[in-house]
Amino acid sequence: MIPNSIIKHQPVMLATALTQLQVKPGVWYIDATLGYAGHTLAMIEAGASVIGFDWDQTAVDHVTQTHPDLIAQNRLLVFHEAYSQMETIVRSLDQNIQDRIVGVLFDLGTSVPQLTSSQHGLSFSADGPLDMRMSPKKQGVTAADLLIFMSQKELTQVLRDFGGETDAVKLARAIKTSPEPIKTTGQLVAIIERVKHRTGKLHPATKVFQALRIAVNSELDHLSSTLPQALSLLDSGGRIVTIAFHEGEDRIAKHTFRDWEHQKLGINISKHPLTPSLTEIALNPRSHSAKLRTFEKL
Ligand SMILES: C[S@@+](CC[C@H](N)C(=O)[O-])C[C@H]1O[C@@H](n2cnc3c(N)ncnc32)[C@H](O)[C@@H]1O
Structure with missing residues (x-):
C-alpha cells in the first residue's frame, strides 16, 4: 500500500476538463491516463462511471487499493495497460457500457509521484537506473x-x-x-x-x-494512434478532451481535431486551446504549460 502522504498529484484544469467533457450522471467516460484518479473521482462524484487506463503499476495499485468500493459497484473499471489498447479492451466489455461512452479524457505526460520517485528513472533528483520504461515487462x-x-x-x-x-x-x-x-x-x-x-x-x-x-515510451505514437480509437468508441455528441504539456502532443491533438472537422466527423471546439488560470498556475506551477483541446463527435 502506498501511503497517501507521498501522493501529491493535483489534477490539472479539473473544472475546465469536466465542463468540456459535459460530465453528467448515468453515462460512461474513459480516462485514458488514470494516474492518481483526480479527474476520474470528480467524474464519479458527478454521477458518471469511468473506465481508466494507466501503464504505471504503482498508479493502478494506488487507485485499486484506495477505491475498492467504486470497483465493486462497477462505477470504476481499471486497466493496467497502455491506452493504445483502449479499443480492444472496451470492445470486450458489456454492450451496455460500450453504448454509453460519451467522453474520453487524455491528461498526458507524467504525474508528480512518477517524477519524484526513483522508480522509473524519471527523476533527476533521485539517483536510480536510467530506465524510463513505463511498462518494463512489455518494453x-x-x-x-x-x-x-x-x-x-x-x-x-x-x-x-x-x-x-x-x-x-x-x-x-x-x-x-x-x-x-x-x-x-x-x-x-x-x-x-x-x-x-x-x-x-x-x-x-x-x-x-x-x-x-x-x-x-513512444508517447507521441501512442497518442496519434489512439485518438481515432477514442473517436470510434464515442457515442454521437460525445467529446474527446486532451490536456497536453508538451508542444508535440498538443500539435497532434490540434492537427487531428482540425482534420476531423474537415472530414465532417464533428466539431473542433477548440480553435484555440484553453489554458490554466493564473490562480491555478500560482497554486500548482506544474500546470503552467497545460493546453486543453476539445473535439465533439457528430
Ligand atoms: C498527468 S498524469 C494523469 C493524472 C490524472 N489525471 C490525475 O488527476 O491523477 C498522466 C498519467 O498517464 C499515464 N500515461 C501516460 N501515457 C500513457 C499511455 N500511453 N498509456 C497508459 N497510461 C499512460 C502516466 O503513467 C500517468 O500516470
Whole structure:
C-alpha cells in the first residue's frame, strides 16, 4: 500500500476538463491516463462511471487499493495497460457500457509521484537506473540502451524535437563521448550539469529527461494512434478532451481535431486551446504549460 502522504498529484484544469467533457450522471467516460484518479473521482462524484487506463503499476495499485468500493459497484473499471489498447479492451466489455461512452479524457505526460520517485528513472533528483520504461515487462529498450544505440545526430534530434532543448548539439556530443556507459540518472545529470548551468527555475536536466522519456515510451505514437480509437468508441455528441504539456502532443491533438472537422466527423471546439488560470498556475506551477483541446463527435 502506498501511503497517501507521498501522493501529491493535483489534477490539472479539473473544472475546465469536466465542463468540456459535459460530465453528467448515468453515462460512461474513459480516462485514458488514470494516474492518481483526480479527474476520474470528480467524474464519479458527478454521477458518471469511468473506465481508466494507466501503464504505471504503482498508479493502478494506488487507485485499486484506495477505491475498492467504486470497483465493486462497477462505477470504476481499471486497466493496467497502455491506452493504445483502449479499443480492444472496451470492445470486450458489456454492450451496455460500450453504448454509453460519451467522453474520453487524455491528461498526458507524467504525474508528480512518477517524477519524484526513483522508480522509473524519471527523476533527476533521485539517483536510480536510467530506465524510463513505463511498462518494463512489455518494453525492451531503456533510456540507457537508447543512449548507446542512437547516433549523436539522432540523439540531437530527439533532444530537440521531444525536449525543445536548445543546447541539443552540445548535450548530445557530451553524452555520446562519455568515456563510460551511462547507466544511472545520476551519471546523466552530472554530464548535463557540466554542459548546462541552471537558468531560472528549470533544472538543466529537465528537457533531456522529458525527451528521453517520450522517446523510450513512444508517447507521441501512442497518442496519434489512439485518438481515432477514442473517436470510434464515442457515442454521437460525445467529446474527446486532451490536456497536453508538451508542444508535440498538443500539435497532434490540434492537427487531428482540425482534420476531423474537415472530414465532417464533428466539431473542433477548440480553435484555440484553453489554458490554466493564473490562480491555478500560482497554486500548482506544474500546470503552467497545460493546453486543453476539445473535439465533439457528430
Ligand atoms: C498527468 S498524469 C494523469 C493524472 C490524472 N489525471 C490525475 O488527476 O491523477 C498522466 C498519467 O498517464 C499515464 N500515461 C501516460 N501515457 C500513457 C499511455 N500511453 N498509456 C497508459 N497510461 C499512460 C502516466 O503513467 C500517468 O500516470
